[in-house]
Amino acid sequence: MKDIIDLFTVFFQMGAFTFGGGYAMLPIIQEEIVNKRNWASNEEVIDYYAIGQCTPGIIAVNTATFIGYKRKGIIGGIIATLGLVSPSLLIITVIARFFRHFQDYKIVQHAFGGIQAAVVALIVSAVIKMFKQSVKDNLGLVLFGLAFLAVAFFSISPIIIIILAGLAGTIKSKYFDIKENR
Amino acid sequence: MLYLKLYFVFLKIGLFSISGGLATLPFLQEIVNKYGWITSEELLNMIAISESTPGPIGINAATFVGHNTAGIFGGLLATLGMITPSIIIIIIIAHYFSKFSEDAMVQSAFYGIRPAVTGLIGAAGFQVARITLFNLDKYTNTKKVMDIFQLKGIVLFGLVLYLVNKFNKHPIIYLLGAALVGIAFKY
Numbered sequence: 001m002k003d004i005i006d007l008f009t010v011f012f013q014m015g016a017f018t019f020g021g022g023y024a025m026l027p028i029i030q031e032e033i034v035n036k037r038n039w040a041s042n043e044e045v046i047d048y049y050a051i052g053q054c055t056p057g058i059i060a061v062n063t064a065t066f067i068g069y070k071r072k073g074i075i076g077g078i079i080a081t082l083g084l085v086s087p088s089l090l091i092i093t094v095i096a097r098f099f100r101h102f103q104d105y106k107i108v109q110h111a112f113g114g115i116q117a118a119v120v121a122l123i124v125s126a127v128i129k130m131f132k133q134s135v136k137d138n139l140g141l142v143l144f145g146l147a148f149l150a151v152a153f154f155s156i157s158p159i160i161i162i163i164l165a166g167l168a169g170t171i172k173s174k175y176f177d178i179k180e181n182r
Numbered sequence: 183m184l185y186l187k188l189y190f191v192f193l194k195i196g197l198f199s200i201s202g203g204l205a206t207l208p209f210l211q212e213i214v215n216k217y218g219w220i221t222s223e224e225l226l227n228m229i230a231i232s233e234s235t236p237g238p239i240g241i242n243a244a245t246f247v248g249h250n251t252a253g254i255f256g257g258l259l260a261t262l263g264m265i266t267p268s269i270i271i272i273i274i275i276a277h278y279f280s281k282f283s284e285d286a287m288v289q290s291a292f293y294g295i296r297p298a299v300t301g302l303i304g305a306a307g308f309q310v311a312r313i314t315l316f317n318l319d320k321y322t323n324t325k326k327v328m329d330i331f332q333l334k335g336i337v338l339f340g341l342v343l344y345l346v347n348k349f350n351k352h353p354i355i356y357l358l359g360a361a362l363v364g365i366a367f368k369y
Binding site: 173 | 235
């Protein structure tokens with residue numbers, strides 16, 4: 001039971017402090033799930049993320065279900081997801097009832113302006129950590145660069161990029177690494 | 183009956199919006215046109231609220247529309263509808279993934295996927311940076327090089343990056359600190 005409550009509170013906290021989409025959740029996942037609790041390795045988190053990106057549903061929700069399932073099976077998956085969405089339910093319900101013009105308040109705009117600058121810094125530092133662990137050779141470097149450019153400048157769908165990168169990894173290990181011991 | 187309808191409409195949205203909360207937008211537009219649960223103006227207002235409150239944007243939007251249509255339970259049911267497909271699909275995938283993740287073929291595919299996902303997340307950060315740290319629109323209008331940079335944003339960005347690497351505290355601390363700095367210095 002303690003594990004279940006733990007799962008709920010960790011993901012509740014994540015839901016309460018994720019500003020701006022699934023990728024902004026990454027720094028908190030690294031801290032809470034990987035560093036503090038050892039529930040998953042950095043590489044596993046990246047794998048869940050990749051799968052969450054290619055399957056239906058919101059990436060943050062998919063990642064939460066994945067980590068919860070790994071930790072405590074089906075119940076774990078459900079509890080982690082409910083934890084993640086609970087802050088949204090509470091906050092948005094309050095706003096919808098009482099503060100219809102929430103985003104027009106100057107104080108909200110200023111706070112959010114500051115938060116966005118911090119989010120960029122947190123993502124940059126999360127990406128640096130991920131880079132060190134995921135880019136292991138020239139192929140990795142090329143795939144990293146191409147994926148970045150494709151999304152940042154050409155708005156190509158992330159799903160296509162993930163499928164192509166998976167193919168590249170498979171082809172490389174099949175035809176080029178036969179004698180290598182990885 | 184309205185509750186059930188809300189649940190299933192959002193279940194459909196959860197099932198068909200792949201890769202990211204903004205993928206839900208076309209479906210929300212459809213709600214405006216087809217069901218009239220919210221107006222176009224409310225939708226815009228709602229997106230602005232969803233983007234400036236914590237939590238996944240798609241979930242915030244579901245809660246908002248549901249609440250608008252049928253009160254607190256409406257918000258709850260719309261959100262539950264939205265997450266139902268994720269829970270079912272991911273649990274099935276996670277079940278098989280734990281069996282196949284050691285498979286050589288799966289390993290080599292993820293060997294290529296991991297750096298690409300790192301690039302994807304980097305690009306997502308870049309998109310936020312483009313709005314927060316730079317101001318290309320203003321530059322296009324004024325043609326002054328200094329107008330490209332949003333100095334306040336860049337200073338805070340640099341400060342947080344420095345502190346993160348130096349002290350490695352919990353991300354929430356930096357977010358709260360940045361909110362306070364934002365309020366104090368009118369970001």
